Amino acid sequence: MRLFIQSQIREYPLKLFNVLPMALVVLLTGCTTASDKTADKESSLNDTLPKLTLQNVLPTVASNEQCNAQMDSDILFGVGFLLYENQELDAAKTCMVLAAPKHPRAFCYLSMIAGQDESKTDEQRNTESFNYMAYSALQNDWCAEYGLYQAYNYGHTSAKQDTALALRWLERSARHGYPEAQKDLIEKYEEQGNLSAAYAWTRIMAKADDTTAADALKARMSAAQITDxxxxxxxxxxxxxxxxxxxxxxxxxxxxxxxxxxxxxxxDTFKGLSSAERYNYVKQSMFKAIDLPFVKGRGHVLSYIVVNRQAQLKKPGVDIAQDKKIVAVMKDDELSVAETIAQALSIVNKTYR
Structure with a gap:
């Protein structure tokens, strides 16, 4: 089975992505009792899965033209993602396997790749796909948790249909922030008549300043249900x-x-940079580009990262966002990404010494 897990995160406008570093915002606060109860629930849910280790889940793979073990793990993941999008599944699998030890999200893609492997029997495909999901879910990955919800809800990928267990995995994915899981969970609670729970999750999904998101539910609830x-x-x-x-x-x-x-x-963009320097340059340039008024999409961000680096190699500290000629090229919606980069680099090579 192919799991249809849509990352809605990528659909938000670019300007919303300039946020605090992960380490500063991922901390979950709250009273100790609530945290302990959540930990107990997650531990008992983990006990429903097979005991898996990294060594017995990941196969041994040989390097291919796109990926090898010497590459940085984030690039391995990125190349694997691009290959997966292009449905080059065998090559994508190699990259994701190499990336997985440091990138748990790779297991979710490996699960989807395994589900489409026509070289294996149904049983082999289902077992491999399920095990990738199970291992990743043990690492608290919302993508895999949502996949387990689908597996148990519909009885796919070696999982016996168990709607009660499916609901528990759906809630866990929702607790780990996945918007699609939160949306599905609200619908499930409404179907069950549990309006208090549906109300609470509707409030969670709503924007911070939206005080009317749960009004439709509230109109159907008693005072006791609203309090709950x-x-x-x-x-x-x-x-x-x-x-x-x-x-x-x-x-x-x-x-x-x-x-x-x-x-x-x-x-050549990364020439002379260590792995850490390359990572920091791309991250900082990405956030810089997102805030530029002429940046409208991923192509513009990519163009800025590439061209600005080449400009800085010629003139350290320069920012192409201050170059009117390059900005004019970046604003030209008729140009492809490759054409934008080529024309902007031509300006850099002629202007920057």
Whole structure:
């Protein structure tokens, strides 16, 4: 089975992505009792999964033209992601296997790749796909947790249908911040008539300044249900991964994706940089580009990272956002990304000495 896990994080406008570093926003606060209860629930849920280790989940793979074990793990993940998007699944698998020890999200993609492996029997595909999900879920990855919800809800990938267990995995994915899981969870609670829980999760999903998000539910609830819903909401605010943390996580993945695209198409960009320097340059340039008024999408961000680096190699400390000729090229919507970069680099080579 192919799991349809859509990363809605990537659909938010670019300007919302300039957030605090992951380490500063991912901390979950709240009373000790609530945290302990959540930990107990997660531990008991983990006990429903097979005992898996990194060594018995990941296969041994040989390097391919795109990926090898000497590459930085974030670039391996990024290249694997690009190959997966292009449905080059065998090559994507190699990259994701090499990236997985440091990038748990790779297991979610490996699960989806395994589910499409026509060289194996149904049983082999299902077992491999499930084990990737299970191992990743043990690392608290919302993507894999949502995959387990789908598996148990529909009885796919070696999982016997168990809607009660499915609901527990759905809630765990929702607690770890996945918007699609939160949306599905609200629908499930409404179907069950548990309006207090649906109300609490509707409040969690709403924007901070949206005081009307749960009004439709509230109109159907008794005073006691509303009180219960408010109490549940208060508890959840200390347990659910914040939207800011999810944005930051997506941006960390984007560093790998941009690095991978540049590594493949413009490798000279990283000439002279150590792994740490390359990572920091891409991350800082990405956030800088996101805030520029003429940047409208990923292509503009990629162009800025590549061209600004080449300009800095010629003239340290320069910022191409101050160059009117280059900005004019970046603003030209008729140009492809490759054309934008080529024309901007031509200006750099003629102007910067």
């Amino acid at each position: 819903g408010e109490q549940r909401y208060t508890q959840l605010t200390g347990q659910v991964t914040s939207k800011q943390a999810l944005y930051a996580e997506a941006r960390e993945e984007d560093v790998g994706r941009y690095s991978a695209e540049i590594y493949q198409d413009y490798p």
